Amino acid sequence: MSKKRQYDSSYIKYGFTEIEINREIRSQCVICTVVLSNDALKQAKLQRHLHKVHPTLKDRPPEFFERKCKSLKKMKLGPSGASVASSQQVLIASIEISQLSY
Numbered sequence: 001m002s003k004k005r006q007y008d009s010s011y012i013k014y015g016f017t018e019i020e021i022n023r024e025i026r027s028q029c030v031i032c033t034v035v036l037s038n039d040a041l042k043q044a045k046l047q048r049h050l051h052k053v054h055p056t057l058k059d060r061p062p063e064f065f066e067r068k069c070k071s072l073k074k075m076k077l078g079p080s081g082a083s084v085a086s087s088q089q090v091l092i093a094s095i096e097i098s099q100l101s102y
């Protein structure tokens with residue numbers, strides 16, 4: 001049995017949150033939503049991602065990433081499970097229906 005790496009809540013300072021995929025904890029970038037392998041669940045790799053991919057954000061405080069993380073999770077867990085795009089389509093459809101009735 002290989003020892004699985006665990007997400008540490010301090011990793012948010014590198015812009016990473018945890019996500020469970022196939023019963024395995026992985027790290028997900030809250031900026032570009034990329035999911036890294038479990039093997040990448042170490043500070044150096046997370047830090048490297050932040051510095052290479054989001055160099056302009058490396059000096060942001062952890063609160064910045066926490067806010068990003070919250071809106072990311074909210075996006076995924078909508079009340080109806082519908083994405084923003086599809087609810088806009090529903091709105092357009094209902095406008096069309098109301099126009100037809102005139």
Ligand SMILES: [Zn+2]
Binds near residue numbers: 029031034049053054
């Ligand atoms: Zn990223």
